Amino acid sequence: MARGDTPMTRWLLNGQEVENPTGMTIMEAAREHGVDIPDFCYHPGLSIAGNCRICMVESNRSPKPIIACSERIADGLEIKTDSDVAVEARNSVMEFQLINHPLDCPVCDKSGECILQDHSYTHGPDRSRFVEDKNIRHTKELGPTISIWGNRCIVCTRCVRFCDEISGTGELCVVERGDRAVVDVFPGIPIDNAMAGNTVDICPVGALISEDFKFEARVWNMDRRDSVCGGCARGCNIEVETLDGYVKRLLPRENLEVNDWWMCDHGRYGWRHLYSENRLTTARTANQELEDDSATSTLADFVSRAKKVAFLIDPFLTCEELSLIHGLSSSIPDSIVGGWLPPKGTAEQFPSGFTISSAKHPNRRGAEKIFGSKVFGKDGKDLLKALDSRKVSTLIAFCGGPAEEGPGSSWSEAIRKARKRIVFSVMDGDWLKGASLVVPATAPLEKEGTWINEDGRLQRARSCWKPGDEPFCPELVRLQQVQMACEIRTRCLSAAGVFRELAENIKAFSQHSHSDLGDGGLPLSRRRARVDSKGGTR
Amino acid sequence: MANHDDASEKQDETRTGTTEPRKKASFALPVIKGLANTLAHVLRREPNTIHYPEEKRTPYPGYRGEHRLKRDELGREKCTACFLCATACPAFCIEIVAEEAPWDDREKRPRIFNIDMMRCIYCGMCEEACPCDAIELTPIYNIPSRTRGEKIYDKEKLLSL
Structure with a gap:
């Protein structure tokens, strides 16, 4: 149990001799050994108050029971958590509460x-x-x-x-x-x-x-799924709770590397647009609504016959979706890719170190890893110019943000200048008028895939949809179907499968896989020790 | 039977030498008794059947028929939309959507309370789970309908029963 140079304390827990780092509280130490001491006022993220008294245990150093949340372990200390005294104390506290x-x-x-x-x-x-x-x-x-x-x-x-x-x-x-x-x-x-x-x-x-x-x-x-908040580039780890496939609330999930135990209210209440009146759920061409399947075939038709294609990506897309777009763009000669960014919001920093990022999108870093660091900068400007000078005949644009006005004024104007425009959008809005094909897009919380947060941490987001009960085909599947129609893919894969391809194709991801990321994600540059021993490090 | 005393059985065997064959059971008397019962029913004057739609049988106490929602002394529904009936229901036939109650003494009430009678297995678990004594199974048993839709009872229907 030795942990480097940490001084250890030996003490007795329910008659068993155990060892913990010196200075730990009895409650934390006991929990390390699988002995649960109940708590109300204790929270690992807060200071110790010791006012609820439910964590009382029997000690050999005190005539009365002591509270485990604030007392620290000491050499020779003997603690009993299930003796008659401790049980009676807990019982009385419960009756009192x-x-x-x-x-x-x-x-x-x-x-x-x-x-x-x-x-x-x-x-x-x-x-x-x-x-x-x-x-x-x-x-x-x-x-x-x-x-x-x-x-x-x-x-x-x-x-x-x-x-x-x-x-x-x-x-x-x-x-x-x-x-x-x-x-x-x-x-x-x-x-x-x-x-x-x-x-x-x-x-x-x-x-x-x-x-x-x-x-x-x-x-x-409610059903719970571990996911990641897409509200800002911080990427707080969250639990999405759904009832019959509809999101009911978001809760923070403990990840000491990212968000501790907390999340901000912008993220917490920022899912209502998923069910707003202006949510786009059906595909349509300029003059008629389309079934989900025919939308995919129409899209494949456009892509396979297109010349001078431009892709306008957004920072809401997952690395998997971006990888599929990358596959499509590299199969079409002379295609160009640019990205748009939503306007900056306000950043907030709290005394505890918790931060809300000013970048109100989850995956700018991922897009830059896949399409190059200039994709939202120079490439974006080049694309804007190309659109303005009407050099683009077919534009495939993505808009996964919650804004109804799409990518914003300058882009919305420029997008109209493309002869054929195919738009994947979460929200319906005026800027979509006259588009050759409008396809419903998944919003954050509905996407299955990975995002890279502002610190370069690769994290897995999971969809809130019930498998088999999706309201429409997610981009992850639709883009693969388009690739199959264009004969650059043989079969449709899951998010993990697409990520495997991504790891093969793009060096930055080569050390990772979905199963490796676990619940809390990993920094992109680092991988788990288990993998380290096999293939060496970079 | 598992704790049968082997030692005493052995002793019995040694005493009698062999295990005796079991006595042949006589079925005559029970058969006669049964036939007498049948005969008594045959000879009884009033018939056992009833002329159903005109005559109705009174169900025994505790009969589990259609559900109803109860009202309190002020005429308001007793239900507080706690979902315990829906949780207890093994057939998942209760659908509740809660809303804030407009009264001072109550916080919550059901906005929607539907029971799918076609799905219900009339087990009475909802009645047992209810902490407010708000739902009960009535003795109403003649419950046909012309459409399936009619058998999904909403809050008004359940309160009016």
Whole structure:
């Protein structure tokens, strides 16, 4: 168990001698050995408060049980997590926590993922001796997206510490004392920082409720997929929760290399356009709507007969889709490729180190790796010029962003000058009028593939769609079908298969594969140790 | 039977020497009893069948027929859209969409509450799961319809039963 030069402490956990790095808390150390100590107020990303007392364990150094979240391990320390004293202590704390907690689990949005529910089931007594009336505390809006249901609050102060330490905005505080204590905001200062949504996630009970998700679904009915947020170049790791194939909410997923435990509200609530009225879901030519299959064959027809083709790519496309576009463009002689970038947004940096990127797109780095670093710069300008001088006869444009006006004014004008234009777009808008072929495109959250974030980390995004229940053919498949029609491909592959081809063709990706990336992704320049030993490093 | 005492069995065998053949069972008496029962039914005056559409049988207590949603003393639906019935349902025939309740004492109520009676297996699990005593299975058993669509009961229909 020796970890380099880290000094180690030997201590006794439930009668077994164990070793952990010196300075660890009992709770963290015990969890390393697979012993779970329950918690409410403890969160690995926040400071230690030690106010919920559920993590009490028996120690040989103290006449009373001690709290495992704040006490640190020491040589010769003997901790029992399941002795009579510890069990009794936990039992009493649970009974105490439940004194004023209402039994409204059936209407509470947290139920099913509530830590209080879980601990009550595992550690709590099966009945309460409390006969007095329960306290009533306030239910009110704390900000535009968050409400508090005070009766449910157990005053763990996770949310208060989050606002103090992580977002650094300090809107929340605990008001009143004793059993009337409850979380509140200062008068006239609502909680509206860009990370506020995280307070709902870290609330161990259903006290903080997201207005966006309120009464939307019960959590046990939803499907979860690990994915990556496409809202900015940061690429926060997220969990996408869907009900019947429709996104219901996004939650952050722990990745200490990228986003710790958090995500920003822009990403969290930035999926509503997927189901807006102006979402493009059917393909159409200039004068008629098309079935999904005939859209693909029409597209293949255009591509195979085209001369002087230009491709306009966007930074929302995955590396796999870009690889397919690369395959198509290199099979057509004299084709040119340029890229457009959405306008810059505001960047934000929080005291904890969490950053929101000003680049509001997920995969600029990936496109630059595949098409060269000038694809959004000089190549883009060249393409714009070529369009302006009407040198392009067929343009295939991609617009995966949430904006209805497409790639923006200068591009929209230029695109109109192409004789035939084929547009893959997420949203329907005026700029699509007169296009020879409009094809519905997948938005971030619907794409299956990989993105490279601004730090050069290759991460896997997964589609929220139910397999076999896709509303339309995703580009990943459609582009392969077009390649098959153009006879430069023999069979249709999955995202992992396309990535394998990409790794063969483009040096930057050669060390990676989908299975290698795991849940948290890898820096593009580095690969796993396992692979290192086989083939050497670059 | 697994814990049969082998030692005592052996002792029995040694005492009797051989295992005796089992006594032949006499079926005569039960057969006569059964025939007597049949005869009694044959000779009974009133018939067992009823003239169904005109006459209706009263179901036994606990009979599980069509569902209904109950109302509270103010006439509002009792259901709080907690989805426990839909969760308990083994046939996945309950569809609920929740909305915010307009009343002060209640937070949530169903905007849509559909039961697909064609899919329902009338097991009564929904009734058992309900924490608000809002859904129950009535003794109504004559439930034909002309179309399948009619058998998907919405909230209004369930409340009116």
